[in-house]
Amino acid sequence: MxxxxxxxxxxxxxAVLVRKVAHDAPTLLLDESDSAFKAEAxxxxxxxxxxxxxxxxxxxxxxxxxxxxEFELRDFPTFCPKAMAxxxxxxxxxxxxxxxxxxxxRAPSEKIERFRxxxxxxxxxPLRERLERWAIIAVARLADSRPSLPEELSDRAADVWxxxxxxxxxxxxxxxxxxxxxxxVLSGAAVENGFSLGVRLLHDIRSVLxxxxxxxxxxxxxxxxxxxxxxxWGDLKGRPLDARRLARILRPYDIKPGTVRVGSTxxxxxxxxxxxxxFCRYTPEIAxxxxxxxxxxxxxxxDAENVTDVSVTxxxxxxxxxANVTDVTVVTLPGGVRECPPDxxxxxxxxxxxxxxxxxxxxxxxxxxxxx
Numbered sequence: 001m002x003x004x005x006x007x008x009x010x011x012x013x014x015a016v017l018v019r020k021v022a023h024d025a026p027t028l029l030l031d032e033s034d035s036a037f038k039a040e041a042x043x044x045x046x047x048x049x050x051x052x053x054x055x056x057x058x059x060x061x062x063x064x065x066x067x068x069x070e071f072e073l074r075d076f077p078t079f080c081p082k083a084m085a086x087x088x089x090x091x092x093x094x095x096x097x098x099x100x101x102x103x104x105x106r107a108p109s110e111k112i113e114r115f116r117x118x119x120x121x122x123x124x125x126p127l128r129e130r131l132e133r134w135a136i137i138a139v140a141r142l143a144d145s146r147p148s149l150p151e152e153l154s155d156r157a158a159d160v161w162x163x164x165x166x167x168x169x170x171x172x173x174x175x176x177x178x179x180x181x182x183x184x185v186l187s188g189a190a191v192e193n194g195f196s197l198g199v200r201l202l203h204d205i206r207s208v209l210x211x212x213x214x215x216x217x218x219x220x221x222x223x224x225x226x227x228x229x230x231x232x233w234g235d236l237k238g239r240p241l242d243a244r245r246l247a248r249i250l251r252p253y254d255i256k257p258g259t260v261r262v263g264s265t266x267x268x269x270x271x272x273x274x275x276x277x278x279f280c281r282y283t284p285e286i287a288x289x290x291x292x293x294x295x296x297x298x299x300x301x302x303d304a305e306n307v308t309d310v311s312v313t314x315x316x317x318x319x320x321x322x323a324n325v326t327d328v329t330v331v332t333l334p335g336g337v338r339e340c341p342p343d344x345x346x347x348x349x350x351x352x353x354x355x356x357x358x359x360x361x362x363x364x365x366x367x368x369x370x371x372x
Contacts, residue, residue, distance in 0.1 A: 014046035033086035054078030
């Protein structure tokens with residue numbers, strides 16, 4: 001009732017889908033998307049292609065079309081606004097280009113006004129008319145706007161959010177901050193990382209390898225991973241993670257098993273050195289900066305019970321060697337940065353509860369080095 005040229009559908013043919021989007025550039029409102037992606041291959045692949053290529057301007061769907069007695073190749077533009085509703089997960093490539101809003105079933109105790117199309121249409125009409133008048137003036141200005149984008153957004157998420165943030169800036173007042181907070185909650189780095197099984201595995205292996213200097217046997221690594229109740233490795237489609245699947249998930253990151261020596265024993269395993277590049281690229285929990293602000297240390301905390309639910313700012317101190325950081329002078333975590341003191345320790349200010357910091361950066365935390 002409010003969008004431009006709405007096209008509300010749950011199912012069309014692949015040919016109609018491509019040509020309708022190219023000809024009208026409607027706002028595609030796709031209901032029951034979970035069923036659409038499970039339909040026959042021609043339609044589901046056409047839909048996936050339009051969504052993947054059409055999340056920003058310039059994307060096309062290339063089809064052979066009949067021209068007289070001959071066939072010719074033609075590019076159909078796929079860009080238009082799109083909103084989908086469905087049950088379950090979207091395909092990863094579609095989810096990566098979308099702003100995902102998860103819904104919950106309404107609890108019996110939650111009371112809401114009943115939706116009546118007839119009443120809602122009457123309420124929406126003046127809003128739509130105001131939007132149309134506003135757009136005549138605003139669109140030209142929005143096309144040239146360059147809103148500031150949160151650094152925590154990936155490049156693709158920034159592409160998706162940029163027009164919305166430009167509109168929020170034009171709306172002014174509280175919308176400027178609210179829109180950016182929404183972008184971080186819905187599409188921030190933590191959300192993006194959650195969609196990759198490989199990245200999840202790298203995060204867990206990184207915490208396992210904390211303190212390992214050279215290598216770890218495959219059997220030991222699997223025992224630790226599978227034993228983590230909060231991780232998925234004990235039940236991957238009914239089976240625990242095994243050596244073969246571990247190697248397959250790690251292969252795209254150029255990490256391969258080999259013969260390793262631990263003490264006097266040799267076995268199949270992984271060298272710690274082989275993980276460093278993947279850790280740097282896919283689990284960037286430590287970022288280097290050049291800030292030189294210094295904050296003095298205070299009294300150490302020695303009781304773990306005292307640091308699990310604390311929300312005031314803390315200072316974390318570990319040596320550069322313990323943090324697995326080499327040839328750097330400073331380390332950044334959310335909340336601020338501090339220069340390395342002369343004794344070689346690295347400090348970072350945590351603008352978050354310590355319990356959350358432990359979960360995000362387990363390799364940084366040593367019980368006897370945490371200081372208030």
